[in-house]
Amino acid sequence: MLHNALNLSKVRRGILYAGVLLIAIVLQNTLLSQIVIFGVRPIILPSVVVAFGFFGGGIVGGIFGLITGVLFDMSLNAGSIIMTVLFTIIGFGSGMTTMFYTNKRLTAFCVVSTLALLLTAFCQMFPYLAFTDTSRVPLLITGGLQTLWSFPFIFLAFYGVRSVSQINVNEDLRI
Amino acid sequence: MQTFEYAYEIGREVNLNRVIQYLKKKGTGVLIVAVIVAVIFGVSITQGNGKAGALENASVSLAIPSKKSSSGFVGWLQGIYSYMFQFDTLKAENEELKIKLAESQTELRKAKSAIEENKRLRDLFDLSDRHEDLTFEDAMIIDRGNSNWNDTYTIDKGQESDIRVGDCVVDSQYNLVGQVIELGLGWATVRSVCDADMHVGALVGENGNAAMIIGDFALMQDGNTKLTYLTDETQVLEGDAILTSGKGGTFPRNLVIGEITDVRTEDGGQMKYAIVTPSASLDSLTQVFVVKDFDLVE
Numbered sequence A: 001m002l003h004n005a006l007n008l009s010k011v012r013r014g015i016l017y018a019g020v021l022l023i024a025i026v027l028q029n030t031l032l033s034q035i036v037i038f039g040v041r042p043i044i045l046p047s048v049v050v051a052f053g054f055f056g057g058g059i060v061g062g063i064f065g066l067i068t069g070v071l072f073d074m075s076l077n078a079g080s081i082i083m084t085v086l087f088t089i090i091g092f093g094s095g096m097t098t099m100f101y102t103n104k105r106l107t108a109f110c111v112v113s114t115l116a117l118l119l120t121a122f123c124q125m126f127p128y129l130a131f132t133d134t135s136r137v138p139l140l141i142t143g144g145l146q147t148l149w150s151f152p153f154i155f156l157a158f159y160g161v162r163s164v165s166q167i168n169v170n171e172d173l174r175i
Numbered sequence B: 001m002q003t004f005e006y007a008y009e010i011g012r013e014v015n016l017n018r019v020i021q022y023l024k025k026k027g028t029g030v031l032i033v034a035v036i037v038a039v040i041f042g043v044s045i046t047q048g049n050g051k052a053g054a055l056e057n058a059s060v061s062l063a064i065p066s067k068k069s070s071s072g073f074v075g076w077l078q079g080i081y082s083y084m085f086q087f088d089t090l091k092a093e094n095e096e097l098k099i100k101l102a103e104s105q106t107e108l109r110k111a112k113s114a115i116e117e118n119k120r121l122r123d124l125f126d127l128s129d130r131h132e133d134l135t136f137e138d139a140m141i142i143d144r145g146n147s148n149w150n151d152t153y154t155i156d157k158g159q160e161s162d163i164r165v166g167d168c169v170v171d172s173q174y175n176l177v178g179q180v181i182e183l184g185l186g187w188a189t190v191r192s193v194c195d196a197d198m199h200v201g202a203l204v205g206e207n208g209n210a211a212m213i214i215g216d217f218a219l220m221q222d223g224n225t226k227l228t229y230l231t232d233e234t235q236v237l238e239g240d241a242i243l244t245s246g247k248g249g250t251f252p253r254n255l256v257i258g259e260i261t262d263v264r265t266e267d268g269g270q271m272k273y274a275i276v277t278p279s280a281s282l283d284s285l286t287q288v289f290v291v292k293d294f295d296l297v298e
Helices: A007-032 A045-056 A058-076 A081-098 A108-133 A138-152 A153-165 B002-048 B054-085 B087-125 B217-221
Strands: B131-143 B152-157 B167-172 B176-183 B188-192 B199-204 B210-213 B224-226 B241-244 B255-267 B271-280 B287-296
Touching: A007 A058, A007 A153, A007 B217, A045 A058, A045 A081, A045 A108, A045 A153, A058 A081, A058 A138, A081 A108, A108 A153, A138 A153, A138 B217, B054 B087, B054 B241, B152 B287, B199 B255, B217 B224, B217 B271, B224 B255, B271 B287
Parallel strands: none
Antiparallel strands: B131 B152, B131 B287, B152 B188, B167 B176, B167 B287, B176 B188, B199 B210, B199 B241, B210 B224, B224 B271, B241 B255, B255 B271
16 A cells, blocks of 8 residues: 555655765865865755756746755755755756756756855855954955865766756656 | 658657656656655654764764765875975964964953952952853864865764864864764765855953854855854944854854954845854864863853
């Protein structure tokens, strides 16, 4: 009965995406955290969330954006929930974009990912902009460099998630 | 042309209607779920008082082995790089350190003699000892933080070692490294002394005038911090040592924070502030000591 109630192909697809997310988080926390150029590190998670939305649709993008945002907020130790809400919106929005406005090709993905990276940088610098008298210039420089250094990893996110989304999950398992 | 424009307008209108319908059908639900999860997550953060919840404990505990291995791998690569390209520099630094060690040993012998004389005089005048007992917990740094917006470290000791949120962290030379801001099982997050959210009461120079160390984002990027709230009487010079004041009971007194490397004036032109370079080698630290308890006995 449970077998009939579950959509196994969706469950399998979800497990594959969860595996991609896990790899992205490990990559972010290990390799990318060690790449420091002019004191700034790249981030890959916004691009991965956009990729989930691109190839999985709005709902999948929203769900995995929510999970990614929660984990990202935990790792930042900032005590905020900004990324939780932001990544959900990014994931859902990127799914909607491909449904109504763009194709699923690399150029469109690059544009949407860049916007997501800029939005992420803005939300991360917003507490300093709004609640402290920190000078704007170093904040903007850090946000710009973070977006710039993250750009090469857009391709990794695109091809990685696209490869996973093309795996056939509709075959029945035979024991 | 008019037909095309008409068809384009119809298509746009249909497309917009579909978008609105999709948003109403799916977007509302996703947004509600996101807000609920965010509120629950936010409440757990505020109620935890710095202690990590079960989910965060699990996620960090799972990440610790990979963080340790990547830190170890990077350290190994750095060691090879140092051996190949910095051998001469290291050799010269070694010779310099040997000379400093010899000088320190001479100073130590003099200090021992002074301590014995101090004890004799205290006994003579029946004065009680004044000392500050520090209880330490040693810990290793397993991760240096992966955010561009704060400066934190993860250490491999946590709640199980009786560490509390707010405990200060020092290195082996009693230089201030930072403060514990989050606790988990087997790990803790330490906010660096350079972090933009750091606040420490400080004493300046030989006169011990009071001031405050308040983090600054721009200076944090350079590995420095800001000394501010200087009174008019306070004389600040480059090279002056900055120590913790011990006011408020959060940090023990007389821990070395750093030294002044520059004195500047605020944008308004009236207040001056100083740039402080921490004495702890924050980039190369591997072992730190959490001050779990300290008593000031007069």
